[in-house]
């Protein structure tokens with residue numbers, strides 16, 4: 001959802017709220033499953049609806065992130081996507097963030113050292129900021145994502161073809177050469 005000027009407003013909006021000054025709050029949904037919606041709630045109802053969410057991902061910081069990572073040792077890709085732990089990261093951004101941080105999607109959150117936690121916190125901010133800026137300019141998925149759904153395309157850091165692996169219900173995209181050499185191998189997962 002974003003604020004758009006009347007000139008730049010997308011035509012295929014699922015929801016559009018027009019303000020008196022001409023600006024619009026516009027909801028578009030790129031996926032085909034159409035799960036987005038708009039609800040009108042009182043502040044109390046909104047608090048109750050959002051109570052299960054973790055802290056906002058953007059601006060989380062290394063200190064708070066370290067607490068979340070240590071609270072429950074889980075694979076990084078799963079943990080980043082869990083809205084109860086951290087709000088605002090889906091599977092695509094989990095791929096982008098972990099690539100940026102040079103961390104394996106399968107590394108266990110409790111195993112990260114302080115330097116890796118700092119790198120992950122920086123990657124969350126850098127990638128979400130980059131994505132927001134591009135989205136506000138109307139960029140489509142293929143420009144916004146650099147790793148997600150880029151199977152066999154060259155990694156933007158090292159040129160190695162991007163690989164993918166199916167994991168839980170999700171397809172994880174990653175660069176085999178950009179992860180740290182010491183991280184968890186992809187053995188025991190189905191590679192296609």
Ligand SMILES: [Zn+2]
Nearest residue numbers: 155158175178
């Ligand atoms: Zn790479």
